[in-house]
Structure formats: structure tokens, C-alpha cells
Amino acid sequence: MADPTTGHDEGELAAIARHALHDEELVAAFAAGDLEDAIEQERARALVERCATCRDIHRDLAVIRTAIRASGTAAERAATMSAPRDFRLTADDAARLRPGSPIARVARRLGWRARLDLGVAAFGRPVGAAMATFGVVGLLIGSLTLGGGPGSLFSAQSAAGPTSAPGAEGSGPATSTIDGTNFGPAASGQDTKNPVPVSGGRDTGTQGVATVALLGGSIAFLALGIALFVAARRRAATVAQR
Amino acid sequence: MEDLRATTVTDDPVQRRDLILLDRAREGDLDAFNDLVVVYQDMLFALVVRMVPDRDQAADAVQEAFFSAYRNMEGFRGGSVRSWLSRIAINAAMDAQRLKKRRPADPYPELEDDTWQPPADASADPVTSSLTAERHHALNGALAQITNDQRTAIVLYDVEGYDYAEIAELTAVSVGTVKSRIHRGRLALRGLLADRMDLFRG
Numbered sequence: 023m024a025d026p027t028t029g030h031d032e033g034e035l036a037a038i039a040r041h042a043l044h045d046e047e048l049v050a051a052f053a054a055g056d057l058e059d060a061i062e063q064e065r066a067r068a069l070v071e072r073c074a075t076c077r078d079i080h081r082d083l084a085v086i087r088t089a090i091r092a093s094g095t096a097a098e099r100a101a102t103m104s105a106p107r108d109f110r111l112t113a114d115d116a117a118r119l120r121p122g123s124p125i126a127r128v129a130r131r132l133g134w135r136a137r138l139d140l141g142v143a144a145f146g147r148p149v150g151a152a153m154a155t156f157g158v159v160g161l162l163i164g165s166l167t168l169g170g171g172p173g174s175l176f177s178a179q180s181a182a183g184p185t186s187a188p189g190a191e192g193s194g195p196a197t198s199t200i201d202g203t204n205f206g207p208a209a210s211g212q213d214t215k216n217p218v219p220v221s222g223g224r225d226t227g228t229q230g231v232a233t234v235a236l237l238g239g240s241i242a243f244l245a246l247g248i249a250l251f252v253a254a255r256r257r258a259a260t261v262a263q264r
Numbered sequence: 265m266e267d268l269r270a271t272t273v274t275d276d277p278v279q280r281r282d283l284i285l286l287d288r289a290r291e292g293d294l295d296a297f298n299d300l301v302v303v304y305q306d307m308l309f310a311l312v313v314r315m316v317p318d319r320d321q322a323a324d325a326v327q328e329a330f331f332s333a334y335r336n337m338e339g340f341r342g343g344s345v346r347s348w349l350s351r352i353a354i355n356a357a358m359d360a361q362r363l364k365k366r367r368p369a370d371p372y373p374e375l376e377d378d379t380w381q382p383p384a385d386a387s388a389d390p391v392t393s394s395l396t397a398e399r400h401h402a403l404n405g406a407l408a409q410i411t412n413d414q415r416t417a418i419v420l421y422d423v424e425g426y427d428y429a430e431i432a433e434l435t436a437v438s439v440g441t442v443k444s445r446i447h448r449g450r451l452a453l454r455g456l457l458a459d460r461m462d463l464f465r466g
Contacts, residue, residue, distance in 0.1 A: 050447035082454045085464045089403055090422040096311035096350075105309035106323050109330050110298040119335045 041075040049076050053083040146254025150247045157244025164237035167229070282345035290337045297337075301330055304346065308353040314419045315357040317408040321364065322357070329356035354420070354434055361412040399463050406456040414449030417442050 045065075051057050052066035069076040111119070282303075288296035308329060313322040329352045340348055407415055416435060420426040421442075432439045457464070 046451055047444070047447050050451050051443065054443075054447060054450075056443050056447070079451070079454065082461055082464075083450050085461070086403075086450055086453050086457070087422055089399055089464050090407075090418065093400060093403060093423060095424055096307050096314070099310035100306035103306065103310060105305045105326065106319055107327075109305045109323075109327050110301045111294060111330065111334060113294065115331065116294045116297075116334065119331055 037074060041073055044069050044073055044076055046076070046079055049079050050083055053080045054087070142254050143258035146250050146257065150249070150251030150254055153243050153247030153250065155247070157240045157242070157247055160236055160240025160243060164233055164240060167233045167236070279344055279346075283342075286337065286340060286345055289334075290340075297334060300345065300349075304349050305330075307346075308349060311350060311419075311424065312353050312357045312360075314407070314423060315354070315412075315416050316360045316364070317404070317415075318364075321360050325356040325360040326353060328359070329353040332356065350424075351434060354416075358412075358416065358435065361416070364412075395463065402457060402460050402463060403453075406453045409456055410449050410452045411445075414445045414452060417445040418449045418453075421446055 048057075048062065048066050049069055052063065052070065057063045057066060070080045071077075282300065285296045285300050289300065305326065309322060309326050312325050312329070313319060316322045316325055329349070332355075333349055333352050336352075407418070410418075413435070417431055420431045420434065421428070426434070428439045428442050431442045435442065437445075454461070
């Protein structure tokens with residue numbers, strides 16, 4: 023007896039209900055010949071043989087595949103259809119797309135002067151900043167060495183011997199420092215105007231020379247770094263204006 | 265720079281011509297590159313418009329593909345220039361699909377591809393030709409409605425003849441996923457063409 027709402031008879035309704043439990047993708051894979059597992063192949067074959075809907079799917083998918091394949095490859099279609107526009111590249115496109123870094127590409131467009139400016143702009147700022155930082159650090163270390171910190175010249179001086187108090191000339195052993203060289207107390211009977219370096223004074227003197235060199239180098243680094251940084255900023259502004 | 269003609273020995277005059285053009289393009293000859301564009305632009309558009317069924321978007325994707333090819337000429341390592349360009353175009357088409365996915369407001373129109381009809385048999389009668397055209401139209405309409413992934417896999421496999429492994433590599437998914445997309449896509453097409461299956465059953 024036919025169902026009044028769907029028009030299907032009881033047998034058809036039962037078949038539809040049964041098919042609802044069937045794996046259509048398995049049937050699709052079977053239709054495509056993609057099932058490698060023997061058990062799955064057997065399951066799919068059983069569905070196609072026993073279920074009318076699965077059988078229809080199997081047949082329809084083969085038909086659809088054939089129709090798609092007949093629709094022509096791109097090469098076949100290109101023989102009779104044209105692209106809607108011309109895709110050739112212009113000289114501007116080529117210049118924009120040419121391989122290389124963005125900086126190199128801009129430089130190529132602007133010429134050798136711009137390359138120099140871009141080079142300075144690109145590398146001058148970080149290098150300048152690094153040099154200035156080294157300079158500041160060097161100055162700090164130099165100052166500490168000259169100042170009162172441990173290992174400074176003054177503490178080295180203290181370690182060399184007791185220092186005479188101002189105005190206590192001749193009252194005891196005295197040291198003086200000239201150009202970083204530590205001079206000990208004059209030997210008995212020696213002229214205090216011609217002091218003799220004491221033992222250990224050579225080390226202190228070397229340290230003093232190194233400190234002065236460090237300070238000089240640091241100042242040079244700082245100045246060069248700042249100059250490079252400023253120049254780089256100016257070049258970058260010039261390039262941006264172009 | 266690597267001389268492509270030296271590294272890729274081929275007797276195929278088309279491939280040889282392509283390699284010479286690409287070699288010259290790599291040396292800075294824009295005209296040589298544009299000769300390649302002229303040779304392949306119709307073919308690449310025909311390929312991409314199946315994957316991106318909107319002619320304007322497909323054209324944009326093809327343009328992007330040629331830009332990308334020009335940018336990456338140095339990366340070409342021999343073989344078929346046509347295959348190399350096709351792969352770039354397929355990637356550009358997938359990028360276009362992703363862009364469309366992010367802006368899904370406008371669904372694809374029914375594939376605007378009636379400018380081309382499958383070649384009819386010379387001896388075919390008018391009824392057969394008409395039937396072929398109608399099938400083509402119905403199929404394109406259904407293809408435009410399935411998912412991008414399914415359409416891409418079906419076009420590459422059924423139409424262009426790539427194998428599963430190649431499609432998996434191109435689309436960066438597993439072979440199993442490619443198969444599944446093709447099977448589900450065909451099932452979806454069957455559902456969309458349910459009322460018109462008689463056209464195909466012939």
C-alpha cells in the first residue's frame with residue numbers, strides 16, 4: 023500500500039530506511055576503484071548488489087566522472103577560448119617584481135647615489151648606535167678605573183703605601199703620583215725632589231696608560247657613533263624625500 | 265646563473281622553446297617572459313576559471329600567477345615550464361578561493377563559462393550537440409556549488425589528469441584527504457544534478 027504523503031509503497035519505504043544506514047562514501051570510493059582493502063571492497067560490492075539506491079549512486083558517479091572528463095582539459099579549452107585580458111607584464115611590473123631585497127629594488131630604481139644613501143641609511147643607524155654604546159661603556163669603565171672603585175688608580179695608590187697628609191711634609195714616608203707612576207718615600211739622605219719609583223709602581227703605571235687609552239678610544243667611538251647615526255638619519259630622510 | 269638548456273635536455277621543441285624563453289627572461293629580457301605569458305595565458309585562465317568560477321577573480325588569480333612566476337624565475341629547477349606555470353596558477357587559484365572564503369558574502373555565480381563548449385563530434389547531429397552543451401552547462405552550474413576543496417580536487421584529478429599524490433602535494437593535504445574530497449565532491453554533484461541525471465545517463 024502506498025504512503026499517502028510520499029507516494030512510496032511499504033517496500034520502497036523499507037528500502038529507503040535501509041539505505042539511510044549505508045555508507046555512500048564507501049560506494050563512491052568503490053565506484054572510483056579506490057578501495058584497496060578486500061573487506062571494504064566486499065562490503066561495497068554487497069551494498070551495490072543488494073541496495074537499489076547504492077546501485078544508482080554507483081552508476082551515476084561513473085556517469086558524472088565521464089561527463090567531467092569530457093569537459094576538456096585546460097589545454098583543450100584554451101584552443102577555443104581566450105583569456106579576458108592580456109596578462110603580459112609592463113616594464114613597471116617587471117621593475118617592481120624583480121628579485122632582490124626591497125632596499126635593493128628601491129636602490130635600483132633610484133640610481134647609485136641612492137644606493138649609497140640607502141646603504142648608509144640601512145646600516146649607519148644600527149652601527150652608529152652600537153659604536154656610541156661601546157663608547158659610553160668604555161667611558162664608564164675608564165671613569166671607574168680612574169675613580170674610587172676597587173681596582174682604581176686611587177685604591178692602587180693607597181695599597182702602595184701610606185699617603186702623607188697635606189702639610190705633613192717630611193713627617194713620614196710619603197708617596198706621590200706623577201703621570202700615574204707611583205713614587206715611594208725618598209730614601210734616607212736622598213733628595214725628595216728626585217723621587218725613586220717604589221716596587222709595584224710599574225704595574226700601576228701600565229694600568230694608568232691603559233686607562234687613558236681606554237678613555238681616549240671610548241671618546242672616539244662615541245663621537246664616531248653619534249656622527250654615523252646622525253648621518254644615517256639624514257640620508258634616510260633624503261631617500262624618503264626622493 | 266644556471267643554464268636551463270644545459271641542465272634540461274629535451275627533444276620536445278615546445279619545452280625547448282619554453283626553456284630558451286625562460287632563460288632569456290632570467291637574464292632580464294622582459295619580452296621573452298611576455299612571450300611565455302602569451303603562450304600560456306589562455307591555458308592558465310582555462311585552468312583557473314574551473315577552480316575559481318568567477319571570471320574576474322580567475323583573471324586576477326592568473327595575473328598574480330604570472331607575477332609570482334616572474335618573481336620566482338630563479339627558483340625554476342628545470343623540467344616543464346608549462347607544469348611549473350600550472351602549479352603556480354593552481355596555488356594562485358587556491359589563494360583566490362581562500363580570499364573568497366574570508367568574504368563569503370557573494371557566492372560564486374553559476375560558472376560563467378559558456379564561452380567554451382566541449383568539442384562536438386563532427387558527425388554529431390544537432391540534437392547531440394545541444395545535449396552536450398546542456399550537460400556542460402548543468403555540470404558547470406553544479407561544480408560552482410560544491411566546496412572549493414572538492415572542486416579543486418575534482419578539476420585537478422578528473423579534468424587535468426593529476427594523480428592523487430600530485431594533488432596532495434599541491435594542496436598540502438594527505439592522499440586520503442584528496443580521495444575523500446573527490447568522492448564527497450562527486451556525491452555532492454550527484455545530489456545537485458539529481459533532477460537532471462537523465463541528461464547524463466543518455
